[in-house]
Amino acid sequence: MPIIDQIAQYTDDLIAIRRDLHQHPELGMQEVRTSGVVKKWLQEWGIETHTGIGKTGVVGVLKGQGKAGRTIGLRADMDALPIHEKTNLPFSSKTAGVMHACGHDAHTTMLLGAARYLAENPNFDGTAVLIFQPAEEGLGGARAMLADGLFDKFPCDEIYGMHNNPNGRPGSVGVKPGQAMAGADFFDIRIQASGSHAAMPHQSVDPIVIASSLVQQLQTIVSRNVPPVEPLVLSVTQIHSGSAYNVIPSECTISGTMRYFSLELADMVRKRMKELCDGMASGYGIEISLDNRNIFDVLVNDEALSQVMLDIAADVVGKDNIAVTPDVVTGSEDFADMLRVIPGAYCTVGHEGTLPLHNDGFILDESILPVGASIYARIIEQRTSANI
Numbered sequence: 412m413p414i415i416d417q418i419a420q421y422t423d424d425l426i427a428i429r430r431d432l433h434q435h436p437e438l439g440m441q442e443v444r445t446s447g448v449v450k451k452w453l454q455e456w457g458i459e460t461h462t463g464i465g466k467t468g469v470v471g472v473l474k475g476q477g478k479a480g481r482t483i484g485l486r487a488d489m490d491a492l493p494i495h496e497k498t499n500l501p502f503s504s505k506t507a508g509v510m511h512a513c514g515h516d517a518h519t520t521m522l523l524g525a526a527r528y529l530a531e532n533p534n535f536d537g538t539a540v541l542i543f544q545p546a547e548e549g550l551g552g553a554r555a556m557l558a559d560g561l562f563d564k565f566p567c568d569e570i571y572g573m574h575n576n577p578n579g580r581p582g583s584v585g586v587k588p589g590q591a592m593a594g595a596d597f598f599d600i601r602i603q604a605s606g607s608h609a610a611m612p613h614q615s616v617d618p619i620v621i622a623s624s625l626v627q628q629l630q631t632i633v634s635r636n637v638p639p640v641e642p643l644v645l646s647v648t649q650i651h652s653g654s655a656y657n658v659i660p661s662e663c664t665i666s667g668t669m670r671y672f673s674l675e676l677a678d679m680v681r682k683r684m685k686e687l688c689d690g691m692a693s694g695y696g697i698e699i700s701l702d703n704r705n706i707f708d709v710l711v712n713d714e715a716l717s718q719v720m721l722d723i724a725a726d727v728v729g730k731d732n733i734a735v736t737p738d739v740v741t742g743s744e745d746f747a748d749m750l751r752v753i754p755g756a757y758c759t760v761g762h763e764g765t766l767p768l769h770n771d772g773f774i775l776d777e778s779i780l781p782v783g784a785s786i787y788a789r790i791i792e793q794r795t796s797a798n799i
Contacts, residue, residue, distance in 0.1 A: 414727060415785045418528050425524050425780040428452070430502040432516035433775075436491030436509045439546030440555075442467040445489045445519065449543045452523050456530040458541070461564075465556030470565055471541035473529055480536025480797035484570035484753065485787050486746060487522035488515045488547035497771040512773045514575035517780060519543060521573070524784030529791055537795030540565045542749075549597065549706050553748040562752055570755035571720060571790050572746045575779055577764025580732075582782055584724040586758045587736040588717035592710035593642070593670035594677065595743040596703050600625070600688060603698040606661035616697055618663035619652050625691050625699075626650070626665060632683045637676055644670040644741050645680060670741045672709055710747035713754040720756040723793055727785045760786070 428448070437445050446462060449469045453460045459472040467489075496503050496510040504510045511517075526541050542561070546552030576585075602622055607615035626647050637643045645667070652663035671677040681703055692699040721733045736759070746757050760783055762776035 413729075414781045415528060415788060417531070418524055418781045418784045418788065421524055421527060421784070422781050425520050425784065426777050428523060429516050429520040429777060429780060432519060433511050434502050434505050436504050436506055436511045436516070438493060438509060439490040439548055439550035439552060440466050442489045442545045446543065446545070449489070449519065449523065453526060453541070456527050458526060458530055464559050464561060464564075465545055465552055467545040468552065468556045468559075469543040470561070471526055472565065473526070473533065473539045473541065475535035475537055475539070475795060476533045477536035478797040480795045481568045481799060482538040482540060482566060483791055483794045484540040484542055484565070484567035484755070485522055485525065485790065486542040486544055486570060486572040486749060487518040488544050488552070489519050490515055490546050490548055490550070490552065492548055492769060494769070494771050498774055500774065510771065512770060513548070513768045514775055515547065517575055517775050517777075517783070518573070520780055521783030522787060524780060525787035525791070528784065528788045535792045535795050536797045539791045539795065540567050547745050551706065551745065553745040557748060557752065567753050569716060569794055570749055570753045571787070572755070572757045573783055573786065574744070574757070574759050575775060575783075576759040576761045577767065577773070577776070578761040579763060579765070580761040581763055581776065581778060582728040582732050583761035584721065584728055584733045584758050584786070585736040586712060586717045586721050586756055587739065588712050588714045590672055590709055590739055591712050591736070591757065592739065592744050592747065593644070593672055593707070593741045594705070594709040594747070595671075595707040596669040596677070596681070597706050598667055598669070598684070598701065598703045600665040601700045601702075602663045602665070604661055604663070604695065605697070606659045609657045609659050612659055615659040616695055617659050618661065619659070621691060621695055621697070622650060622652065622663040622665055625687065628687050628691070629684065632680055636679060636683055641676060642672055642739060642741060643676055643680065670743060672739060707743035707745050708747040708751055710744050710757060711750055712756045713750075716754055717756045719794070720758055720790070723789045724758065724786050726789055727782060
């Protein structure tokens with residue numbers, strides 16, 4: 412079974428929905444228009460619709476007309492990134508500084524495509540729970556939906572998600588069973604020292620010099636404390652200080668992220684970061700505060716359901732285009748939080764493209780839309796069966 416014929420016939424409609432979402436991107440927890448678009452289409456197709464789950468999240472519930480079978484969840488993310496788009500596409504973002512550079516507009520569209528097909532062909536067992544999640548890009552959308560009782564209100568037996576992958580292999584589907592994507596912390600380190608005239612540095616305790624030294628020390632944590640065979644990343648991504656050429660400032664802030672797969676190693680890194688900050692503060696007689704926040708859990712795919720997802724994807728893209736992905740990914744995905752509660756799997760779907768995700772020139776290959784929609788639809792048709 413290739414792409415579902417009926418979904419293939421929706422292709423122009425799916426492209427129109429996706430381009431509309433692309434032109435009107437919204438950051439996490441601000442997806443008011445996006446959730447409104449989702450609500451509009453779900454209700455138009457006669458799907459029971461719930462809004463305000465996790466602030467801007469939307470959940471559709473569609474009962475099949477078959478036997479009283481199982482309940483399967485499908486999840487798509489809706490938020491965009493704080494990036495100014497430079498694609499020059501005719502449907503480029505109309506919101507300065509905000510762009511769908513990660514394909515969430517496509518994820519939402521693919522799930523809408525599956526929703527439409529299932530609403531028009533409800534001859535499946537059980538129930539489909541269609542989850543449109545806000546704020547995946549580090550703002551805790553999954554946790555917000557869970558805190559709002561997502562799976563208490565809409566219990567699921569299994570849950571599935573997917574992400575586009577610009578790997579140049581259209582229709583290729585990969586799943587990494589077990590640990591698949593890294594957990595992540597975000598951190599901010601605030602150095603409060605003493606400023607002065609830049610021509611009289613001896614009157615200061617220079618926070619920029621201290622920050623420069625601290626960044627170097629932080630980089631030794633992985634190289635000198637983490638076993639070389641263990642994947643762990645600690646990256647400083649921001650340094651903010653100063654406002655003039657002739658002023659040594661009194662404060663400096665360092666920010667960044669840690670990505671990990673071992674909870675024990677992550678705790679060790681957090682401890683070493685605190686020790687280095689405290690040691691530097693003591694040595695210079697200043698104050699250094701560390702705010703370390705866990706943002707993502709390690710994404711763990713259920714071993715058996717990973718193979719289930721691949722087998723279903725093979726019905727759509729062919730057996731030659733599916734693969735068990737051998738390597739973990741140090742990127743993170745908050746679908747991990749849902750997988751900690753409900754067993755399931757998360758796959759990537761390949762498409763044409765030469766630029767990576769989170770790039771201001773990223774262009775999505777829209778041929779992926781009916782592929783993803785068909786995989787989602789087949790999951791519901793096969794996994795809601797009362798006989799599993």
